[in-house]
Amino acid sequence: MRRRFPLRPPTAALITLMLCVSAEAQPPGFGGPSAPPRSARESAQVDLTGYWVALVTEDWLWRMVTAPRGDVTSVPLNPAGRRVAAEWDPERDAASGEACRPFGAAGLMRQPLRLHISWHDDNTLKIETDAGQQTRLLHFGEATPPSEKSWQGFTVAEWTRPVGGFDLRALMGGGPRGPAENPPKGSLKAVTTHLRAGYLRKNGVPYSENAELTEYFSRVSAFGNDYLTVLSIVHDPTYLNSDFVTSSQFKREPDDSNWNPSPCRTAPPLAGRGE
C-alpha cells in the first residue's frame, strides 16, 4: 500500500510564502527587504481611468425616460418607501434646491450619462459625471469621513485582486509585469456611506440617508471595445425590504469630445404615460 507523504519543508515554505504575500507589499525578491507600501494608484488591479458612456440596454423605460409617479417596478420598497415614492414632486425638489436627488451616489450610475474617471491624488480616485455634474471621490486607505452628509457621501475603496492565482515570477524577483504584458484582472470595491437621501430612479423611488452603497467596478474587453461594469448593492433599512441590486455597463470613449455637462434636472414623464 502506498503511503501518502505530507508536503516536504521547502515546498511547504514556498507555498506559505506565496499565500502570505499581499499585493501592497510584495518583496522584490527572495530574502530582500520589504518594499514600502505602494499607493492605490501603483497597486491598481484594474485601470478604470478614462471617459466612459453609459449604455442603457436594460431598464430603458425607467432609466432613459422618467417613469410616472408611483411606478416602482422591481424595486423592493417597503410600505414607507412606497409612500414616499407616491409623493414624488420634481417641481418641489427643484424649488427646494434638491434637484440633484436622482444624481446621488445610489442612483447616479443608473442615469444616462458619461463618466470621467481620473486620479484625484495617489490614493483617491475621482468619478465625475457630465449629466448632473457630480463628483465622487473614492478614498483608499485611511481617510476621515466628513461630518455632513452629501449627495455623493463618503466612499472607502479597496482593490480586490484574484484570490487563487499568484504571479510566481514577480514573487521571485522579476517584478510586476507591466499592464501591456499582463493586465491586472482584479476589481475595485467601494462602500459609500454618509449619503443625503436621494432617488434610486428619476421618478422619486427613494433611498434614505441611512442607505449604504456597495459597488464593484470591473472592466472587460470584447470585440474591439472596452467596457466598464458596475455592480451596485443598496442597503437601506428605512425604505427597502431587501438590498436593491443592479448592474450597469459603460463603454470607453476615446476622448472628451462627447462630454456634455449639464446641471441636475429631471425630464417630466412622457406625456400620457401611466395615465
Add this chain to the structure above:
Amino acid sequence: MRRLDLLVVLALGPVSVATAQVDFTGAWDHPGLFGHEDFNDRGSGPEIGDYMGLPLNEAGIRKAETYSGSWLSVPEHQCTPHPAAYQMWGPNTLIVTTEYDRVQRVAKAIRLDGTFGIDRVVWLDGRPHPPPEALHTFQGFSTGHWEGDTLVVETTHMKAGWLRRNGTPTSERARMLEYFTRFDDYLLVTTIVDDPVYFSEPFVRTTEYEVTARPAPVLGDPFTRNDGPIFYKCFPAEETTADKYYVPHYLPGENDLLDEFSQKYSVPRWAMSAGGVTMYPEFAARLESGRSRGVAPAPAEVPPREAPPEGIRSMHVKGNVWAIFGAGGNVTVQIGDEGVLVVDTGTAATAESVREEIRRLAGDRPIRYVINTHFHADHTGGNVVLASEPHQQAAILAHENVGLRLVETGSDAANLIMDTFYGDSKAIYFNGEVVEIIHVPSAHTDGDSLVFFRGSDVVSAGGVISTTSFPSFAANQGGSVDGLIAALNRILDITVAETRGQGGTIVVPGHGRLYDEADVAEYRDMLTIIRDRIRHEIDNGASLADVRRSRPALDYAGVFGASSGPWTTDAFIEAIYRDLTGDR
C-alpha cells in the same frame, strides 16, 4: 526528493499560475428571484415594440417588427429553449456544476443550466471550436478560460435566436463573450453579443445573481420544484386550427401592436424603431424635444461570410452517415458492411479528391450506389469517377427528370446507366437500414429528391436547402417557390427533434452546414415570409421595381444574401416575383 520539490515549483516560474480560482458551483438566483432590473424580461416577457436600448440595425428592426408571438405555436418552435444570448437575462435560476477530469484532476468543463434554457457546456480543456459546417444549437458551442478570477466564455455555433422574448433577433452569425465574476455573494455575468447581421455594434448587458441557500432546483424544470426529479417534457401539440404549415408573421407596416405599445408607454413610434442610438444618453434629450429628424436605425452592412476552409473535408453526421464538404455541392456518404452509398458526387474537378476521402473513411469497401438529388453539375459532376468501381459500376439512382436534364445539358454523367424512377418515392435496404428516395416536385428543379436514411436518422436534402444562400430555383428547370416551400415542409414531416426543438434528425443540405429540424423550420419560415411579402405587394399592384424597393428580404439578407455571384438577393427576389406573377 527535496531537489525535485524545488524544481517543480521553479518550473512554474515563467508563467503566472492562474487556474480555476473561484468556484461558481451551486444554484444562483436573480436578487429577489425576479431581479431588480429587467423586470419585463423576467416576468411575462417584454411587449412587442419594446426594442429600445438594443443596437438593432434596420434588418434587426424589420425582423422584430414583423415578428408574431404566434411563432411559438408552430409545432417546430414550441419547445425552443431560451437561447444562450438570452438565457441569463430571462427568468432564470442558474445552476452551475463542474466536471473534472478524473486523471488530470482539473476542471474539464463547467455546465450552466437554467430555468427555461438548456444545458450549456463550457469546455475548459482547450479544445477548438468546431468547423463552420458543424451543427448549430440554441446553446452554441462554448469554451472558457480564466483571466484572474473571471471566467471568460466564448460561444459560437448558435442558432438564430433572440435577445428578448419579443422577437428582437440574433442570427446564426452571432458570437458571444461572457464574463463570469464573483463578488462576495454575488455573481455578475457580463454578456457581449456581436451579430453583424442584426446589430450596429456589439450588445452588452450585465446580469447579477446572488447565491441561494435553498436546495438546487431540478435541472430543466421551469417551475423549480424541489420535491423530486421531474422529467421536463416538451413535445409539440396542435395549438391552433391554422393550417399545418402556417408561418405566423406580420407584413411590414401592418403590426398594430406597435401602435399599442407606443400609446401605452408614450414612446413615439420613431423612437421604437431608432435602433442603437437609443442606448446612448443623448437620446433622452431627443425624446424630450421630439426631434425625430435624422433618427433611423443603422443600415445593415453585413460583411461577407468567412470563406470555408479550402479542400475536401468530412464530418460524421450520425449513425452510418458522413458528410463531405468542399466538393462544390455537399456529398453524403453512408458506409456499412455492404459497401458505400453516396448521395451526390460534387463537381467533376473534385471527384478524385472525394473518392480519396471516401476511401479514407470506408477503406476498400466499394461504392455500390450513387443517388443524385438533382441534375446540377455540382451534384452530379463526380458521377463518372465515383460510380466507376473496378468490377461493377455503382447503381445510379435518381428521379427520371434528372436523367432527362443530364441528357438535355450534354453532361458526361448522362453516358452512365441510371436507374431512374418516376413515382413519389423509391426505397432500398442497404447497410442495415431503409434508404428512402423521396421525390419533391417542382422545387429547386423538377427532379429533386430527398434521401432519408431511416436507421441513421439523416436526411440528405440536396438542392432544396443551401444554408449559404437564399433558396434557389429556376422556372426553366421546373422549379418554383411554392414547390420549394412544400419540399421544406416535407422535410419537416420527416424530422423529429431530440429535445427542446433541436437535435434528433440531422439534415445534410446541398450546400453549407448541417441543419436540424429547428434550422429547417427557420429556413422554411424565411422563404414563406419573403414569398408572402412579395405576393402581398403583387396583390397591391406592385411592379418588380416596387417590390425591390420594399426590400422584402432585408431581414434575411445578412445570413443568406449575396450582392454578386450566380444567385444574388436581387435575382432571388426577381425569381419569386416572376414565379408568382406567371411571368417566367
